Amino acid sequence: HYPAPGPLHGDKWSLFLPTEGRGTPPCRPGFSEDVYKVVVPDITEKGQPLFNVRFISCGRGGLVQFECSNPSDFRIDAYGVVYAARTLQHSVLPASPLQIKASDTTTQQQWVTQVRLTPSTRSGHQLKRMKRDWVIPPINVPENSRGPFPQELVRIRSDHDKNRSLRYSVTGPGADQPPTGIFIIDPISGELSVNKPLDREHIPNFHLRAHAVDLNGNQVENPIDIVINVIDMNDNRPEFTHQIWNGTVPEGSKPGTFVMTVTSVDKDDPKTANGMLRYKILSQNPESPTSNMFTINNKTGGIITVAAGLDREKVPQYTLIIQATDMEGNPMYGLSNTATAVIRVTDINDNPPEFTAETFFGEVPENRVNVIVANLTVTDKDQPNTPAWNAVYKITGGDPTGRFSVPTDPTTNEGLVTVVKPIDYEISRTYVLTVEARNEVPLARGIHSPRQSTATVSIRVIDVNESPYFEPNPKLIKLEEGMIPETTLTTFTAQDPDRFMQQTIRYSKLSDPANWLRIDPNTGRITTTAVLDRESPFVKNSLYNATFLASDSGVPPASGTGTLQIFLLDINDNAPKVFPQEAEICEKPEPNAINITALDGDLNPNAGPFAFELAHRPSDVRRNWTITRISGDYAQVSLKIGFLESGIYEIPIIITDSGNLPMSNTSYLRIKVCQCDINGDCTDQQHIMAAGLGTGAIISILLCIIILLILVLMFVVWMKRRDKERQAKQLLIDPEDDVRDNILKYDEEGGGEEDQDYDLSQLQQPDTIEPDAIKPVGIRRLDERPLHPEPQYPMRSAAPHPGDIGDFINEGLKAADNDPTAPPYDSLLVFDYEGSGSTAGSLSSLNSSSSGGDQDYDYLNDWGPRFRKLADMYGGSDD
DSSP: OOOOSSSSSSSEEEEOOOOOOOOOOOOOOSSOEEEEEEEEEEOOOOOOOOEEOOEEOTTTTGGEEEEEEETTEEEEEEEEEEEEEEEGGGSSSOOOEEEEEEEEEETTTTTEEEEEEEOOOTTTTEEEOOOOOOOOEEEEEETOOOOOOEOOOOOEEEEEGTTTTTEEEEEBBBTTTTSSTTTEEOOOOOOEEEEOOOOOTSSSEEEEEEEETTTSSSSSSOEEEEEEEEESOOOOOOOOOOOEEEEETTOOOOOTTTEEOOOOOOOOOOTTTOOOEEEEEEEEEESSSSSSSSEETTTTOOOESSSSOOOOOTEEEEEEEEESSSSGGOTOOOOOEEEEEEEEEOOOOSSSOOSSEEEEEEETTTTTOSEEEEOOOEEEOOOSSSSTOOEEEEEEOTTOOOOEEBBBBBBTTOOEEEEOOOOOTOOSSSSEEOOOOSSSSSOOOOOOOGGGGGGEEEEEOOOOEEEEEEEESSSSEEETTTTOOOOOEEEEOOEOOOOOOOOOEEEEEHHHHOOOOOTTTTOOOEEESSSTTTTSSSBBTTTTEEEEEEEEEEEOOOOEEEEEEEEEEOOOOOEEEEESSSEESSSSSOOOOOEEEEEOOOOTTOSSSSEEEEEEHHHHHHHEEEEOOOOSOOOEESSSOOOOOEEEEEEEEEEOOOSSSEEEEEEEEEEEEEOOOOTTBBHHHHHHHHHHHHHHHHHHHHHHHHHHHHHHHHHHHHHHHHHHHHHHHHHHOOOOTTOTOOOOOOOOOOGGGGGGOOOOOHHOOGSSOOOTSOOOOTTOTTTTSSSSSOOOOOOSSSSOOTTTTHHHHHHHHHHHHTTTTSOOSSOOOOSOOOOOOOOOOOGGGGGGSSSSSSSSOOOGGGOOTTTTTHHHHHHSSOO
């Protein structure tokens, strides 16, 4: 309810303020009640105040705004008083609690409380009177009080203590909530006291609630709110947010140019003089050009320039000592603090670049590009590597054809005079350039470029040996084909651009595809070495290209090339030929005709129109065929008779071109006459295929067949020779029985047979030398007998006797002579090894002799047909 005016006492609570001293509990912002219970009349008029909600702002003042959850029925003002927005009746009161929201517009913090609305109750026609509570105004307590403590702040009492004893207590932060023990109350007298000094910067206010109960603990009064505000004292110095402040200002700035702002804070109450600050500059270093180059706004801390003459090249930086004082800058009572402001003077382009010399020199060989001729150096007092320092060079004179450029070296800021177009020594031997230097950004207003910003560059051109060049290149000449050899065509000479050098030029041929030309090495005269033919494959579109080389005598020598183009005019030097050369036609000339034309290597008018005529020989040509002219280039060949037998016919046709001196040629049209179907197509496809084979194809097929036959013949001959060689080897050497190729190696010579210790039983038992049982199957010597019944050869007795060998050999010879299956030549008996000290008699008993010169071999004829050959070989006469 609204606070009632009047003295500090009422129907229920009484408040007694002490004459001195007040305490301070902590303050917590928010509504005084979480839920308000409000009784409203049955009928409420529009605009009638209904109730108010109390908000503990803790010094926020008017920064808190209130909102109502039902704005159509209720509105709330800035003081928390709720009014009826329209006429309300008991029946339309909201059933749900009304919500009131408070918002801090600075911190965006919000608090919410609820209001329960209940209609008033009537007893008959009389209303029950509702008493109103006192609202105690805030109590102010200065901070940092020195006591003595406890220090009385206020004394409260209830009207009910007149007839009964009551007990008083306080609750809230600073009493029974942290920080506890700051405020205490006498439970009997109701005297509220502060127990220690307060600090406004720690807790600016406290919100307490006083309670009154009887001896039984029953509440006799509603709790009363007590707000205790802590009064500020000047107990805090100003504090700068930064101890060192950095700012910049361009050089040459006018007075009044803003530089920077410094700020300081004071924990004391800013609404009082304790927290009101003032700024001033205590010192400036260096004091150049004056000691007061800057000033500061004493309230905002903004620093501006007050004098001209800022020059970065002279003073790049200033250091200011700034002081902040509270109590509105009162030097007597105010507290102060200092900070440092560092002001850096930034560069502007107030210094143009200046060349270190008036004239620069350089040299360059002619015809060289992208070559640095000279380096131009400048000085600039502005800050390096900034647009005000970076130089840009421009050629203002001496280069009308744009052969030079001056880019900037980004590292050294030098100007690099560079050749961008070839320079000809024969045209100009020297160049004198005028170069101007500027910065990337324009000079500051009022500053002009001095004479030192322009320099002269003298460049000397060095003469070098240049290549000769042909003029014109390529050179075109026209002449008729068929030019005879050793004909002079033209003189193709080159020019030497080195007019100041005494040099000679020699010529040579570089490219001549058909090898038709020759050039004189001294004069450049070109003559032919062969007949020029326009129809040559080296001529394209009547144009023949040849390349020649010209070399001078310089050191080192230089050379250049030139192309000679010969346009060959056509002459009638090619006779026409029939086209196509092959065709086919049906036996019966129904619509049987062949369209032909002529091919001529010449051009018009030495080609068509053509004249076609059948040759007079052989005589059957004109009898069987006829030719009809269709146009100047085409004619038609057709059968003249009703039927012509199938076959291949070659028709001689005389073709004459239209040249000034016409040329004629007899060409043969190869026509295949075939049987045709109703559609006029040939039916004997095999014949067509045969007829379609040209002479070259037939020759190729025949050559392939001949080569194949030769290969087969060579293979057969090789196989026969191989068989003969194998037979000869097997006749001489048996792979198993022949041991004559085995070489017996002795460490020393011995005494012949007596030195060998062999088993002689093998000689005494010849039938056991090579039994058939152990001889490999399928291995036979070619001189062995065939495998069919053999005659019985004598078997030597097993009993050894010296005379047995001679008888055994004689009997074997007789059996061999009578053997019809024996080979027609003598067989060699091969023994595995010789015996040692043979018991057989000497072979001389066979009338053999070591020397056959005087031996008579006629007796061999008596031994049979096998030994007659030996008789002829050894017993014959000398002739």
